[in-house]
Amino acid sequence: MLEQFFLGAHYVGKGAGIIQQAKLRRFVIIPIIINLFVFFGLIWLSGYYFASLLDTFLPAWLDWAIIQFILWTFFALLALVVFAYTFTLITNFIAAPFNSLLAEKVERYLTGQTVETSDSFSQLLKSIPVTMASEVRKLIYLVMWMIPLIIISFIPVLNILSPALWLIFSAWMLSLEYTDYPMGNHGYTFGRIKKRMKKSRPLALGFGGALTILTSIPLINIVAMPIGVAGATALWVDVISKTGDTPTRHSQALQSTE
Numbered sequence: 161m162l163e164q165f166f167l168g169a170h171y172v173g174k175g176a177g178i179i180q181q182a183k184l185r186r187f188v189i190i191p192i193i194i195n196l197f198v199f200f201g202l203i204w205l206s207g208y209y210f211a212s213l214l215d216t217f218l219p220a221w222l223d224w225a226i227i228q229f230i231l232w233t234f235f236a237l238l239a240l241v242v243f244a245y246t247f248t249l250i251t252n253f254i255a256a257p258f259n260s261l262l263a264e265k266v267e268r269y270l271t272g273q274t275v276e277t278s279d280s281f282s283q284l285l286k287s288i289p290v291t292m293a294s295e296v297r298k299l300i301y302l303v304m305w306m307i308p309l310i311i312i313s314f315i316p317v318l319n320i321l322s323p324a325l326w327l328i329f330s331a332w333m334l335s336l337e338y339t340d341y342p343m344g345n346h347g348y349t350f351g352r353i354k355k356r357m358k359k360s361r362p363l364a365l366g367f368g369g370a371l372t373i374l375t376s377i378p379l380i381n382i383v384a385m386p387i388g389v390a391g392a393t394a395l396w397v398d399v400i401s402k403t404g405d406t407p408t409r410h411s412q413a414l415q416s417t418e
Contacts, residue, residue, distance in 0.1 A: 161362045168335075168366025168395070172374065175391025179383070183269055187262045188386045194255045196382055251385055252337055256295045259389045263341035266393040294340055297350040302333060327372065328365065334375070335368030338392035339400070346401075356400065367395060 179188045252259065309329060313322040335357060336350075343353050357364045371391075374384040 164360065164362035165366035165369075167399075168363040168368075169370040171367055171391040171395040171398075172370035172387060173391075174394050175387040175389070176383075178266060178269070178390040178394060179386045181269065184262070184265055184390075187258075187265045188390075190258045191251075191255045191262065191386045191389070192383060194251055194258070198251045198254065199382055253295050253299070255385060256292060256341075259341045259385065260345060262386060262389050263393045264345050266390050267342060267345070267397060270394060270397045294344055294350055298333075298337060298340065301336075301350070301354075305329060305333075327369075330372045331365045331368035333368065334371040334388065335364035335392075338367075338371065338388040339364075339396065341389050342393040342396040343400070346396075360400070360403070363395075363399070367391065 178184065306329075309322070309325055312318050312325065336353060339357060340348075340350060340353055343356070348356070371384060371388050374387065375381045
């Protein structure tokens with residue numbers, strides 16, 4: 161079990177190495193640009209509205225530098241926690257079509273096939289309906305599990321388990337989020353992906369756990385998305401595709417055209 165857990169975590173590091181390859185840089189840069197816009201956009205918006213709240217509700221006699229410092233420090237700590245969940249969710253939703261394209265190019269690179277670029281835009285347009293539908297299903301699944309976890313967080317005694325449960329849930333969701341891109345390219349539905357990853361839960365939690373750490377670090381989380389996509393694709397090529405279901409006709413047709 162531990163061996164599988166650390167094997168999953170290893171593929172996050174492998175993903176970091178893959179995205180540095182020259183052949184893949186043009187497919188990596190777009191998700192990173194999207195991350196930058198979302199990250200700094202969220203920081204600016206949250207900071208702007210927090211400053212407005214202070215100006216509106218902070219009494220004049222409390223308008224001291226030390227009070228401002230304490231409140232802004234609290235806001236920064238809270239923002240770090242919130243960003244760890246919302247940043248990944250928002251950026252993945254926006255960049256889903258680009259992530260599917262990146263997963264396809266990474267797989268071609270790993271399997272020794274030519275990384276083509278001429279038809280990338282048309283492939284991207286064709287993939288948008290499917291990838292966005294998958295993102296909606298993942299969002300519904302996320303909300304369904306977040307509700308009971310939020311409730312547990314406010315129940316005395318049980319809330320002691322809340323941090324560990326949130327960490328496990330985050331690891332599980334990120335493993336599903338990123339394995340969806342390479343597996344979705346092979347015709348796997350979100351339901352089939354969940355079923356397949358449950359068979360290798362330690363592997364999934366190791367991979368998702370390492371990504372959870374990565375996404376919780378400001379600035380570093382800007383590159384977490386392409387690393388996750390590349391790592392999940394390598395995990396698919398090396399492990400999942402060899403131990404799970406047989407490839408679908410969709411994937412066989414894709415391979416036959418290379």
